[in-house]
Amino acid sequence: MGIDCFCRAEELGYFACSKHIRALAWPTILVGWVAQSASLGMKDSWGPLKALAVASAVNGIGDIVLCIFLGYGIAGAAWATMVSQVVAAYMMIETLNKKGYNGFTFSVPSWNEVLTILGLAAPLFVMMISRVAFWALVTYFATSLGTNVVAAHQVMIQSYGMCSVWGQPLSQTAQSFMPELIYGINRNLSKARILLSSLVIIGATLGLVLGIVGTSVPWFFPNIFTPDQTVIQEMHKVLIPYFIALSVSPGTHSLDGALLAGRDLKFISLSTFGCFSLGAVLLILARNGGYGLPGCWFALVGFQWARFFLNLQRLLSPDGVLYSEDMNRYNLEKLKEA
Incomplete structure (x- = not known):
């Protein structure tokens, strides 16, 4: 017992140490993100x-040399x-310097x-926090449904996250090529x-492919x-909402x-926050109604499809950025030369 506790404490110490080491790179990571965004903005x-x-x-x-040959482990x-x-x-x-x-x-x-x-x-922060908070809320409600349900949810949500990342290049493409056209x-x-x-x-095409493969x-x-067959059964219960939510993610x-x-x-931040609020209500209703894990995932479906239709309606609106001739809304300013 004492040896197990000692080993566990030592393991936790290694994890804490690794977090401190990774934290040293955070200033560099932020600078790298800014430089990456600048390059993508210039279509590079x-x-x-x-x-x-x-x-x-x-x-x-580095992993091979430090972990295998030198034996530094997690650190x-x-x-x-x-x-x-x-x-x-x-x-x-x-x-950037070469440019x-x-x-x-x-x-x-x-x-x-x-x-x-x-x-x-500030609006981007509200948008991102609303999205992350909803994902966390879905996991929070899933944890109250039992160990097997949580295990099934973790498998499906991790798979969903891996597949949904494939739609990010579409967003980057729009952000790189559309500003000059707008x-x-x-x-x-x-x-x-x-x-x-x-x-x-x-x-839409990518969403269908990802939905079919991911399901x-x-x-x-x-x-x-x-x-574990019990966990597998719980996984199979959410395949339909999993497919519906994933298919709309790239779009x-x-x-x-x-x-x-x-x-x-302003619109994208308020609409995302509104979808988060609606999704939270759906999660509460699903839990109180005893709909289990499928109820949580159908709430995710509502969150994703609500965002899709709200964004689409805004872009197709006569007052939207793709139709309006009013240039004052953009508050454009001359950029200083770097």
Whole structure:
């Protein structure tokens, strides 16, 4: 008993140490994210891709050397991850430098610049927090349904997260190519609408493919995740809402990207928060009605499809960013040369 407690305490100590090591890279990670966004905004995806490839190689080699050959364990993996993140950030900054910018300069923003950043960041913060909070709320309600249900939910939600990431490039594409079409020098709203149509069609196709593949794996090969038949039965109960929610995810990403490109930040933040509130009510009703895990997942379906239809209605509206000729809404300012 004493030995087990000692080993457990030592294990927790290693985990805490690894978190502290990874925390050292957070300033670099933030800088890297900004540099990556700048590159994508300039339609350069090769720079971030090269940085990601090199960082992945550094991380993999570091894990092998530090964990296997030198025996540093979890702490070694943490150091390898931290170094890879620093390397990635450096390469992304160098990508900007090659375009004529000086990514290593440091300047204190003016008050007006701080207000501009807050005006952009605050709505995005509300949107992202609403999405993350809803996912956390779904998991919270699932934990009250028993051990087997939680195990099934963890398998399905992790699988859902892995599949839904595939729609992110559609959002990035909209954010990279649409701004110049919506409010740039070569403004062309008809081309912006054509681009959105293409992204939505690609998103719908990708959503169906991901839904079929993502549903087929736990349906036909559930033993990959667990041999427990009770957990497998719980997994199979949510396959229908899993498919419905996943199929619309890429399309929703493309619409999110279009709204962000058009700087319709107030709408996207308020609509996402509204969907979160509606989803929370559905989760409470599902729990009180005894609908179990399928009730939680149908609430997720409502959250995803509500976001899709609200975003689509906004973009197709005559007052939306793709139809309105009013340029004052964008509050465009001349950018300082870096």
